[in-house]
Amino acid sequence: MQALAETTGGNAADIPLDQLDVSEVQLYAQDSWRTPFARLRREAPVHFLSESPHGPFWSVTTHELITYVESHPEIFSSDFKYGGISIVDLYMQNFLSSDRPRHTEQRKVVAPAFSPSELLRMGAAIRKRTSERLDAIAIGETFDWVDNVSVELTTQMLAILFDFPWEDRRQLTEWSHWSRNVEAARDPEMSKVRDAHMHAMTTYFNGVWAEKKNQAPGTDLISRMAHSEAMGDLTWEEKLGNLALLIVGGNDTTRNSMSGMILAFNQFPEQWAKLRADPSLLDNAVPEIVRWQTPVLSMRRTCVENTELGGQQIKKGQKVVMWYISGNRDETVFEEPDRLIVDRENARQHVSFGFGIHRCLGSRLAELQIRILLEEMIRRRMVVELASEPVRPATLAGHGFETMPVRIRID
Numbered sequence: 001m002q003a004l005a006e007t008t009g010g011n012a013a014d015i016p017l018d019q020l021d022v023s024e025v026q027l028y029a030q031d032s033w034r035t036p037f038a039r040l041r042r043e044a045p046v047h048f049l050s051e052s053p054h055g056p057f058w059s060v061t062t063h064e065l066i067t068y069v070e071s072h073p074e075i076f077s078s079d080f081k082y083g084g085i086s087i088v089d090l091y092m093q094n095f096l097s098s099d100r101p102r103h104t105e106q107r108k109v110v111a112p113a114f115s116p117s118e119l120l121r122m123g124a125a126i127r128k129r130t131s132e133r134l135d136a137i138a139i140g141e142t143f144d145w146v147d148n149v150s151v152e153l154t155t156q157m158l159a160i161l162f163d164f165p166w167e168d169r170r171q172l173t174e175w176s177h178w179s180r181n182v183e184a185a186r187d188p189e190m191s192k193v194r195d196a197h198m199h200a201m202t203t204y205f206n207g208v209w210a211e212k213k214n215q216a217p218g219t220d221l222i223s224r225m226a227h228s229e230a231m232g233d234l235t236w237e238e239k240l241g242n243l244a245l246l247i248v249g250g251n252d253t254t255r256n257s258m259s260g261m262i263l264a265f266n267q268f269p270e271q272w273a274k275l276r277a278d279p280s281l282l283d284n285a286v287p288e289i290v291r292w293q294t295p296v297l298s299m300r301r302t303c304v305e306n307t308e309l310g311g312q313q314i315k316k317g318q319k320v321v322m323w324y325i326s327g328n329r330d331e332t333v334f335e336e337p338d339r340l341i342v343d344r345e346n347a348r349q350h351v352s353f354g355f356g357i358h359r360c361l362g363s364r365l366a367e368l369q370i371r372i373l374l375e376e377m378i379r380r381r382m383v384v385e386l387a388s389e390p391v392r393p394a395t396l397a398g399h400g401f402e403t404m405p406v407r408i409r410i411d
């Protein structure tokens with residue numbers, strides 16, 4: 001444990017700067033990432049690590065530089081042919097891992113599924129399901145918030161979005177787990193298991209895709225893609241990649257926000273009291289929760305020409321990782337960044353949804369889901385108390401929780 005403590009958390013100040021590795025997964029499993037990132041922001045906001053399990057990479061850690069990288073997609077590419085958007089090279093083909101013009105064409109196909117009128121329609125279904133879920137919980141008994149609330153609600157939403165058979169919806173949770181499992185993708189044995197799950201997912205969706213193509217165009221995501229010019233005839237790999245993008249995008253991220261907010265309100269109970277007393281703060285509280293939790297740790301780009309960033313020379317072909325979790329704790333932008341403050345004035349400036357041409361397509365839907373959950377909790381006068389410490393996964397694939405034992409009391 002000694003070695004671990006030295007590479008993580010409190011002792012980060014003692015490690016030579018050129019060896020500081022923020023891709024060490026124990027930082028996230030042990031929740032000890034704040035100190036190393038604060039040091040990088042202060043001493044080396046564009047930082048090179050020459051050796052890591054993911055090869056050499058640059059870390060970008062300030063809010064300003066992260067938005068700069070996102071604003072220059074012609075220099076910092078997302079394309080899967082260079083390894084895509086994950087610190088671990090994945091070569092998964094989808095529109096997140098594409099540059100213009102392909103990205104623009106495909107994003108256009110999917111975007112109408114998140115229009116205000118669609119959100120209104122989905123909102124009614126989300127509220128009904130959220131209410132049913134909360135009403136099914138036994139007050140005063142200890143249960144896992146992650147599985148019973150966060151996972152269940154986001155999986156239900158995905159089933160609505162995909163028009164997926166209701167009784168099979170937990171398949172989506174399983175596929176999401178394996179798609180985002182970047183550590184398994186690197187391990188020769190585990191990658192076989194992952195491939196088998198990905199194969200099952202594609203076989204299943206190939207059937208649904210073919211069915212939808214033969215029917216009149218509908219408003220669900222698969223139908224929109226199947227009937228479009230830009231996405232109607234995707235290769236096997238592209239179908240797999242885009243489905244995985246939508247499933248992971250819609251599942252784990254919102255789930256982690258729904259769990260993160262419970263932890264935050266336990267650490268800052270006065271903020272829950274403030275929100276309950278004035279629900280008009282919800283408009284601001286939701287983005288503040290998404291900032292505080294930062295459900296996606298980072299996104300990666302590949303530099304396609306020699307360039308300068310924050311005074312450092314980045315070479316063509318090098319990996320550049322934007323650590324959103326650090327950008328959201330940048331003390332030059334957010335006062336007391338480690339605190340959840342439901343009426344923080346600039347909460348919306350967070351980078352949890354990215355920035356620029358790839359900014360999250362599902363952000364409004366995610367905010368709607370979180371908001372409805374909070375509204376229904378407030379309506380029921382619920383106070384959700386941690387029963388024991390949450391367990392965090394050792395992964396770079398997201399920033400969240402395995403389990404979070406809680407008890408609800410009505411107050």
Ligand code: HEM
Nearest residue numbers: 095096249250253254296353354355358359360361362366
């Ligand atoms: C709190 C919840 C969420 C967070 C934190 C989140 C975060 C992100 C991030 C960081 C990106 C990449 C941005 C970039 O590279 O600049 C992204 C892209 C994307 N997200 Fe989300 N997301 C969330 C919810 C959702 C939901 C509910 C969906 C839909 C089902 C979704 C679908 C997508 C899609 C399709 C993209 C690709 C956009 C593009 O490349 O143009 N996300 N998201």
